[in-house]
Amino acid sequence: MMNRRDALKAATSLIGGVVVSSGAGSLLSGCTQVPGEARDGPFTAARVDMLTEIAEVIIPQTHIPGARAAGVGPVMVKIISECYPEKTRANFIEGLLNFEQAVNERFQRNFVDLDASQREQWIEEWRDRVITKKAGKSDSLFFTIVRDMTILCFTTAEVVCTQLCEYVPVPGRYDGCMTYKQGDKRYIT
Secondary structure: OOOHHHHHHHHHHHHHHHHHHHHHHHHHHOOOOOOOOOOOOOOOHHHHHHHHHHHHHHOOOOOOOOOOOOOHHHHHHHHHHHHOOHHHHHHHHHHHHHHHHHHHHHHOOOHHHOOHHHHHHHHHHHHHHHHOOOOOHHHHHHHHHHHHHHHHHHHOOHHHHHHOEEEOOOOOOOOOOOOOOOOOOEEEO
16 A cells, blocks of 8 residues: 555656656757747847947946946847747837838938937937827837836946945845935945
């Protein structure tokens, strides 16, 4: 006669084997690349550079590092490629292509090749189109995601967390009345 402990071990082994064997194929299929498809899909090196420069317009380098120094562009592409739903990603890519085409039509150059004042002017015009709802859905989504991802990727970048913020490891003593003087580093945990 089998006791309860042996029955549970046997059932767990059986269920675990079924789960592993059924999931192994889908797990390994993720390691293959579709023939003829670029490794990064529509995110070529030039487009990653363009997203980096857009982010640099949003958070420029001053006395603190800017978005370029924080490596925002590649992180943005990684998050969009791996974390966003397919429909949102498709709309973002459509907006990216529209942005790229509109810049080329207006200036006869790529965004990366524009000087700083032209970049700022173009981003302001694009923002105004989104705010006044003159932009299409994919263009609005593109601008909103780039803006939000720039802020997220910048504020969580290593250069920001190490150079601009004071890291206080947890666990530690909680002090709700920390003195803060203008110019001090902000505390993060």
